Amino acid sequence: MAGRDVAGRDAAARNAAGNDAAGNEGDRGSLTVLGCDGSYPGPGGACSGYLVRGGGATVWLDAGAGTFAALQLVADPRTVDAVVLSHEHPDHWIDVDSFAAWRRGAGCGRPVAVYAPPGLRNRSYFGGDPTLAWHQVEPSWRVAVRGVEAPATGGGSGLLLSFCATDHGPPTLGVRIEHAAGDRSAGLAALGYTADTGPDWSAEELGPGIGLLLCEATYTSEHEGEGRHLSGRQAGGLAAAAGVGRLVLTHRRPSTDASALEAEAATEFGAPVEQAAVNRVFPW
Numbered sequence: 001m002a003g004r005d006v007a008g009r010d011a012a013a014r015n016a017a018g019n020d021a022a023g024n025e026g027d028r029g030s031l032t033v034l035g036c037d038g039s040y041p042g043p044g045g046a047c048s049g050y051l052v053r054g055g056g057a058t059v060w061l062d063a064g065a066g067t068f069a070a071l072q073l074v075a076d077p078r079t080v081d082a083v084v085l086s087h088e089h090p091d092h093w094i095d096v097d098s099f100a101a102w103r104r105g106a107g108c109g110r111p112v113a114v115y116a117p118p119g120l121r122n123r124s125y126f127g128g129d130p131t132l133a134w135h136q137v138e139p140s141w142r143v144a145v146r147g148v149e150a151p152a153t154g155g156g157s158g159l160l161l162s163f164c165a166t167d168h169g170p171p172t173l174g175v176r177i178e179h180a181a182g183d184r185s186a187g188l189a190a191l192g193y194t195a196d197t198g199p200d201w202s203a204e205e206l207g208p209g210i211g212l213l214l215c216e217a218t219y220t221s222e223h224e225g226e227g228r229h230l231s232g233r234q235a236g237g238l239a240a241a242a243g244v245g246r247l248v249l250t251h252r253r254p255s256t257d258a259s260a261l262e263a264e265a266a267t268e269f270g271a272p273v274e275q276a277a278v279n280r281v282f283p284w
């Protein structure tokens with residue numbers, strides 16, 4: 001199991017996996033954590049948001065409060081090829097409005113694709129703004145994102161996104177991300193993101209071959225049933241049942257003890273688990 005990667009702004013651009021400043025390591029992908037607090041940001045923290053890079057493409061996966069500020073420390077916002085918003089709860093999307101305001105001020109021409117479930121566009125102040133190209137996603141969708149640096153053939157091939165519905169109340173999208181080239185010869189595996197979900201859902205919905213599962217774990221087991229979320233225990237069991245390679249916990253409620261959460265997840269997973277933290281970079 002790969003060890004934890006690095007934290008820190010400089011390190012985020014040149015992480016322990018040897019990725020370059022764009023976060024790409026050859027054909028491998030990277031996941032940079034922009035925020036990982038569950039439901040609301042803790043002191044100095046940020047809600048859910050991740051920068052996913054691979055195949056020459058960059059996808060901003062969830063845009064919770066504080067994540068646009070974090071994004072600007074690790075990437076030029078112009079390099080974002082697409083935004084994916086998992087659901088309408090504010091801790092997962094509110095900073096897309098900050099991004100739209102920035103784009104207007106920066107005079108960006110080409111609209112950026114925003115993939116979101118039904119209803120979210122109407123909540124955004126910039127739901128009709130020409131800087132964003134909104135797409136209402138159904139859970140069965142597959143979307144190819146090709147970065148501007150990704151030629152149709154050759155080195156960069158872009159990323160392929162596949163969506164599924166989770167167990168969370170409002171329409172919520174789990175996401176599978178893989179290299180569009182589909183080349184497994186180099187041992188490339190898919191990245192899975194549970195978004196927010198309750199326990200009546202299986203990570204097998206994300207498909208086979210998940211090398212790294214970014215899984216919500218909001219609280220410890222004594223709080224199970226408080227909401228449509230997972231405890232660390234449930235996250236570990238869900239990941240083990242789906243046979244994923246690595247488990248990275250995220251969306252921890254700021255009042256939850258991180259060590260206790262990690263311990264119960266690892267027990268159920270049957271192996272050490274990792275935890276998201278701002279600026280931590282995970283190769284996948």
Ligand SMILES: [Zn+2]
Pocket residue numbers: 038039048089091092196251
């Ligand atoms: Zn949430």
